[in-house]
Amino acid sequence: RKEVEQDPGPFNVPEGATVAFNCTYSNSASQSFFWYRQDCRKEPKLLMSVYSSGNEDGRFTAQLNRASQYISLLIRDSKLSDSATYLCVVTGGGATNKLIFGTGTLLAVQP
Amino acid sequence: DGGITQSPKYLFRKEGQNVTLSCEQNLNHDAMYWYRQDPGQGLRLIYYSQIVNDFQKGDIAEGYSVSREKKESFPLTVTSAQKNPTAFYLCASSMLGGTFEQFFGPGTRLTVL
Numbered sequence: 001r002k003e004v005e006q007d008p009g010p011f012n013v014p015e016g017a018t019v020a021f022n023c024t025y026s027n028s029a030s031q032s033f034f035w036y037r038q039d040c041r042k043e044p045k046l047l048m049s050v051y052s053s054g055n056e057d058g059r060f061t062a063q064l065n066r067a068s069q070y071i072s073l074l075i076r077d078s079k080l081s082d083s084a085t086y087l088c089v090v091t092g093g094g095a096t097n098k099l100i101f102g103t104g105t106l107l108a109v110q111p
Numbered sequence: 112d113g114g115i116t117q118s119p120k121y122l123f124r125k126e127g128q129n130v131t132l133s134c135e136q137n138l139n140h141d142a143m144y145w146y147r148q149d150p151g152q153g154l155r156l157i158y159y160s161q162i163v164n165d166f167q168k169g170d171i172a173e174g175y176s177v178s179r180e181k182k183e184s185f186p187l188t189v190t191s192a193q194k195n196p197t198a199f200y201l202c203a204s205s206m207l208g209g210t211f212e213q214f215f216g217p218g219t220r221l222t223v224l
Contacts, residue, residue, distance in 0.1 A: 004153070032211045043201055043215035044154070087153070091211050097142050097161065098169075099213055101153035 001026055004102035006088050012108045017078045021105045023071040023088030030100075033064055035073050036087040038104065044087055047073075078109045114138065115216035117202050122221045124189070124196070132187045132219045134202035140214075141207045143185035147171065148199040148218075157200075160185055161207060189221065197223045 006023045013019050025033075033050035048055065050062040050071055061074040071088055085104040092098035115136040124130045136143065142161045146154040156169030160179040174193025179185055185204075189196045199220050203213040 008151075034212065041199075041220075043218050046212055046214070049210060049212065097205055097207065097211050097213075098156065098159070099211065101146075103151065103153045 002102075003027060003100045004088055004090055006102040006105050008103060009106040010108050011105065012110060013078055014110055015078055015080060017109075018074065018076045019078055019107065020075075021073045021086055021088075021107075023073075023102055025069050025071070025088075025090045025100070027090070027092065027100075028066075028069060030090040030092070032091040033062075033071050034089040034099075035060075035062055035071075036089055036101075038085045038087055040084075044101075047086070075107075078107075080109050080111060083107055083109045115202060115204055115214060117200075117216035117219050119219060120217065122219055124221065124223050126223055127191045129188055129190050130221065132189070132200055132202075132221070134185045134187065134216055135183055136185075136202075136204045136216075137183060138204055138214065139182075140204035141182070142205045143179070144203040144205075144213060145169075145175070145177065145185070145187045146201045146203065148201060154201065157187065196221055 004025050035047040036044040037047045038044040050064045054063040059076045063072045085106050087104045088102040118133045144159040145157040155171050158177040160166035176188045201218045202216040205213040
């Protein structure tokens with residue numbers, strides 16, 4: 001079983017749509033959770049951290065369910081510029097800086 | 112501007128040659144990391160360093176070597192022992208502790224001819 005699992009997609013959605021990505025992780029000791037965005041042939045960039053209480057940043061909402069070891073990202077009112085691969089990332093567990101990356105979910109927003 | 116730089120952006124190597132990828136950061140981060148990304152796979156950790164003159168192997172260290180002589184610099188050498196070196200190499204840095212976010216450089220795309 002992969003340590004972080006994501007649906008690879010692609011998710012093809014029209015502009016203005018709401019789209020949700022899900023991710024599961026296997027290490028119950030993981031402490032920190034993130035969504036990164038990666039454009040084609042570019043480096044990953046931090047989109048947002050994910051907190052137990054859930055957090056929102058404009059059109060983006062992230063949620064964490066520790067009991068189910070499940071993370072989600074919701075994008076409302078999709079823009080063409082949201083087209084990218086979204087990486088689910090968790091820490092390796094314990095007092096460590098090591099991050100474990102999912103393989104990513106590809107989003108294509110169409111006009 | 113604070114950030115992470117990697118050079119070169121593209122690198123071509125003949126089989127049997129060692130090559131060194133540069134990574135520099137001016138974020139005053141203690142920790143630095145090297146990842147490899149292949150199509151359809153997540154980022155895999157090659158080496159990481161949390162302090163000058165100290166580094167640890169990641170999940171796929173075979174065929175690679177690193178040094179950390181300065182806080183700002185963490186070069187990666189891809190040796191001829193690495194059997195499949197063609198990949199996208201990403202360097203990252205972070206503060207120690209805290210919330211563990213890592214920030215990435217623009218990457219080096221290595222192709223073995």
